[in-house]
Amino acid sequence: MHNECEYFDSVEWDDRRWRAASEWQLDGFAAFVDADVQDALAGVVNPESRSQETELSAFTVGDVWPRETPVAGWTREDVLAAWDDREVTPDPPEACPHEPTGGDRCVFHGDADDETVRAAVSEAIDSERRADRLLSGGTFPSLDFRFERIAAPDTHPLVLSYATVDGLDFHSATVTQGLNLRYARVTGDASFHNATFERFLALRGAEFETGFDADEATVGGRLDAKRLRAGDDVRITRAVFRGSVAFDDASLPEANFFGTTFTDETSFDGAELTTGNFKTATFEGIASFERLTAEMTSFSRARFDKMAVFDGSEATDELVFVGTTFGERLLCDEIRAEAVLFADATVGPISLDDVVVDQQINFAGATVEQLRAANLTTETLTVMTGTLHEGRIEVPDDEEFTCNLTEATLGDVTFEGPPDMFESFLLRDTVFDGFDFARGAHREALAAVDWNIHEPAAAVADEPIDFETTYLRAKQGADDHGDTVAASEFFVREMRHRRNGYLDTLSASPVSIAGLVSLYRAVSNTTLGVLTGYGERPGRVVLMSVATVLGFAVLYPATGGLARNGTTLRYGSDATTALLDSLYFSFVTFTTVDYGNFALTSPLGRVLAGVEAFFGAFVLALLVYILGRSIRL
Incomplete structure (x- = not known):
């Protein structure tokens, strides 16, 4: 022997x-x-x-x-x-610490029956000799530790690294020392449900052929699950990890971490998941999911207290962060997915450089402190009803791209892209709170659409939409930023859409008090727009004044003429003198400062003079108002 x-x-x-x-x-x-x-x-x-x-x-x-x-x-x-x-592990040892039970093998490495092996495991756990708890490479039947308290005489771990185990059951067990299952292979069912591991749990490289259940488990120390392999579902819901957690390069078909709390640093770098469920999970330390690959992964209503990193992650379906809270920086550079959803999320600074998302990046209803997006490839970027406080976004030069900003709030955000980039923006009831319309790329893009920022949204709408509020909010945003040019352009379009609203009401109720009121308002609006450009085009009033004076000057000699010092001036007597004197008379009448030099000889002429005086007073009042408004702006 x-x-x-x-x-x-x-x-x-x-x-x-x-x-x-x-x-x-x-x-x-x-x-x-x-x-x-x-x-x-x-x-x-x-x-x-x-x-x-x-x-x-x-x-x-x-x-x-x-x-x-x-x-x-x-x-x-x-x-x-x-x-x-x-x-860098204390195992494997140079020699097995257990004595042979027959031939050249011990009970754990030989062909002992199941009950003998189980009894030997119990003895090894209770042994005062540390080496006895080193069971690396052994072959074990299913081991049942349900509801047991595994407390060795010291803190030396129970080592089952490289072992092959038919099944493991730690349901509601308490393990006071570390448990080492590095590169172990579990061929049957495995459960850590409601188990408590007071020290570390090492699952690096372990293979669970049928997956495992660790719902409501607690691990007091580090969980090392790098390169872990599972052949079926892994459930770790509502668990608590008090130490760092590492699932780097792990392969998990169905991974469910619903409601789990990670109190220290967490890493899933390079992990491969079929689907990942991290809904309502809490990450209190830095969380890294670099190069994570999955069909679909959801972090809905999860909370990240520290920096979260998803650089290089890929999802053949969706990455979901609906209602998720990110307390610090979020890095999502070079991600690939069918869709990325941040709806109703609270996001700090986020980076989306070199991202390729086939369908949409959705921030609907979200609050984003700062967004940086460069070299973006996607069909739709949505911030509908969301708030974007600050950011710099490179707009793709792609006819299919749409940026949906319906009812969104834009702060100090810079859009950079092709000159016609605003043609891809859906702006409806958008609030501009600190947005700078005068910024170089913005001004050029606005000019490309002739300041008609509503047209892309109107083109895709199923029914007519009132865009008066859209331009009102744009004007208010420009006013707040001191941009008088943009405020003027938006005000003109606000008034035009207000007139359209009056006409819609008139069309719906033509024979009613509301219809009559709308008719009056539509006519007044139209008149103000034609004559003054809604107070934004003073040149129109000046030209109209000149045209009025000239027009009436031509009419007076033809309607009986002007009398001066007993002489009547008509075109037939002295056309040049008659026209010059008529021009003078028209001007003083228009300005209502008639000196009494001339008298009109016909009733029609006197009626025309009264009309010109009334119209002149009205136009001059408009001119004073417009000039005063221009000076104020």
């Missing part, structure tokens, strides 16, 4: 470690052992190119190393040694 178990000197042990090491990506291996080996490995996986790690990332160690043949000067044993160094 041998004095010690020889399992760790066996090919079987090497094969178990190799199973884990073979999934090591080549670029990671090359960077860990020696950067100079990159070109040699690139030549192996692709003989036609010896470029760099971008090609190596598509291959794993298992794709390159057969059992015997060295590759790039490295044998399989060399790779395993590098793997052990990389894992």
